[in-house]
Amino acid sequence: MDKVIEIQNLSKLYPNGRGIHEINLDIYQGDIFGFLGPNGAGKTTAMKVMTGLIRPDRGDVRISGYSVIEDYEKAMAKVGCIIETAESYPYLSAFDNLKQAARYYPGVDHKRMDEVLELTGILRYKNEKPRKFSLGMKQRLGIAAAILSRPQIVILDEPLNGLDVEGMIDMRKLIKHLAETEQTTFFISSHLIHDVELTCNRIGVVYNGRMLNVESMDSILKNYATLENYFVSEVERNGRVPSRAS
Amino acid sequence: MAVFQAALLNEVEKLYKKKKAFVAIILSLSMIVLGQLIIVGVRTGFGVRGVGSAEFPILVLSVVVNTILPLFTALVAIDSFSGEFSHNMMRITLTRPVSRFKVFSAKVTAISLFILANLLLLLVFSELAGFLFNANSASFGGFARTVLAYLVSFLPMLVLALGIVLLANIFKSGISVFFLSILFFLVFKVLGVFFSSYASLFITTHLDWYNLWLAHSFPGWKILRQLLIMAGYGIMLFTAGFYLFDKKEF
Numbered sequence: 370m371d372k373v374i375e376i377q378n379l380s381k382l383y384p385n386g387r388g389i390h391e392i393n394l395d396i397y398q399g400d401i402f403g404f405l406g407p408n409g410a411g412k413t414t415a416m417k418v419m420t421g422l423i424r425p426d427r428g429d430v431r432i433s434g435y436s437v438i439e440d441y442e443k444a445m446a447k448v449g450c451i452i453e454t455a456e457s458y459p460y461l462s463a464f465d466n467l468k469q470a471a472r473y474y475p476g477v478d479h480k481r482m483d484e485v486l487e488l489t490g491i492l493r494y495k496n497e498k499p500r501k502f503s504l505g506m507k508q509r510l511g512i513a514a515a516i517l518s519r520p521q522i523v524i525l526d527e528p529l530n531g532l533d534v535e536g537m538i539d540m541r542k543l544i545k546h547l548a549e550t551e552q553t554t555f556f557i558s559s560h561l562i563h564d565v566e567l568t569c570n571r572i573g574v575v576y577n578g579r580m581l582n583v584e585s586m587d588s589i590l591k592n593y594a595t596l597e598n599y600f601v602s603e604v605e606r607n608g609r610v611p612s613r614a615s
Numbered sequence: 616m617a618v619f620q621a622a623l624l625n626e627v628e629k630l631y632k633k634k635k636a637f638v639a640i641i642l643s644l645s646m647i648v649l650g651q652l653i654i655v656g657v658r659t660g661f662g663v664r665g666v667g668s669a670e671f672p673i674l675v676l677s678v679v680v681n682t683i684l685p686l687f688t689a690l691v692a693i694d695s696f697s698g699e700f701s702h703n704m705m706r707i708t709l710t711r712p713v714s715r716f717k718v719f720s721a722k723v724t725a726i727s728l729f730i731l732a733n734l735l736l737l738l739v740f741s742e743l744a745g746f747l748f749n750a751n752s753a754s755f756g757g758f759a760r761t762v763l764a765y766l767v768s769f770l771p772m773l774v775l776a777l778g779i780v781l782l783a784n785i786f787k788s789g790i791s792v793f794f795l796s797i798l799f800f801l802v803f804k805v806l807g808v809f810f811s812s813y814a815s816l817f818i819t820t821h822l823d824w825y826n827l828w829l830a831h832s833f834p835g836w837k838i839l840r841q842l843l844i845m846a847g848y849g850i851m852l853f854t855a856g857f858y859l860f861d862k863k864e865f
Contacts, residue, residue, distance in 0.1 A: 469708075
């Protein structure tokens with residue numbers, strides 16, 4: 370399979386000593402990659418570097434073969450993402466928010482905008498402004514904007530934030546559907562470990578800014594009862610989580 | 616170029632939909648109405664001539680370039696940068712396939728278009744008001760000079776906007792930037808009075824440079840000197856603003 374994301378010796382250290390250290394990771398086309406780690410492990414930092422929101426101290430990220438540091442526009446041409454929170458302009462309607470994103474992609478028309486609003490279940494609110502939206506609706510709009518351009522790679526930081534159970538199920542279905550039908554690659558971080566288990570096919574665990582392990586979900590579930598057990602075992606080996614699940 | 620056009624279109628749409636720019640333009644126009652009412656009042660109440668058709672637009676310009684135009688330019692520039700920094704809205708644009716240079720340039724261009732639109736509307740309405748109330752002194756030569764004065768006023772206003780953009784990229788809070796902009800504006804105005812021999816170094820002095828273009832004996836060298844100073848300031852402020860914007864972490 371083709372490598373679509375290559376993370377090479379990625380380091381970013383904040384003044385408080387936290388950050389990421391020498392992260393190396395390859396993501397292949399069609400992967401639904403779950404990026405797990407405790408709070409403050411460096412997940413969001415890594416994702417921010419991947420999407421050009423912060424610059425690394427060392428290392429590089431190549432997306433579709435292009436460096437995000439040297440060739441940002443080409444690297445991001447086939448990427449959709451949500452980092453930390455799904456942001457939108459509160460004074461523009463949901464549709465106008467999508468229109469802002471659509472202008473960067475020549476093939477995206479009004480029909481496609483309606484299509485993603487339908488896929489994320491907010492088509493009937495298309496003319497309403499996000500300032501009136503609930504957290505879940507804002508999240509749905511963010512996801513609609515992320516998949517608007519039919520990206521080959523979707524990077525989602527806590528995509529299920531604020532979604533109700535129905536929303537989570539819908540989102541899981543949507544991710545699996547896009548991965549199967551359009552070979553979209555997903556790079557997802559989430560605290561909802563059960564949901565990651567149901568959605569992802571490869572897992573990477575980051576702890577204290579370092580990549581601990583990367584394994585396929587199949588091999589994890591062969592050796593552990595649940596993904597949570599695997600995660601606890603990985604982190605425990607590095608001296609953080611007291612043994613509670615076995 | 617297509618990516619820059621998309622970024623510019625987005626910035627213009629945001630400016631338009633936020634309605635702040637619209638309110639700024641309405642308030643600018645109300646200055647004309649107020650000015651004309653004062654002139655009519657002075658003329659009828661005290662028998663003073665006031666200003667004629669050609670002078671009224673210049674009178675309006677002399678007031679707005681030192682008051683509301685810098686104020687609204689500051690508001691729009693701060694909103695475009697600090698407003699988006701503080702609500703993480705900058706991420707919406709920066710995670711799209713567009714370089715930071717293009718985003719920065721598009722924002723500055725949108726602010727420039729706002730200044731230009733505001734100046735042109737003021738020109739049209741002040742000309743109309745001058746013509747309606749004091750048609751006796753209207754002439755084509757006077758009109759051409761007025762158009763020139765309004766057009767050249769764009770340049771110092773743009774340099775001022777670039778200074779505010781730089782401040783917005785240094786300080787986190789939009790309110791701090793706003794008050795600092797006002798403070799710097801007043802300080803430069805006062806310094807310009809007390810150190811008149813160095814006045815041309817202060818950008819606030821250049822706000823009145825349209826007067827040079829109206830002089831009967833055309834001061835070409837003086838205009839060129841001021842033009843080069845403003846161009847120098849503009850390039851330095853743009854570069855410094857972009858440097859900080861490019862280094863920013865979101």
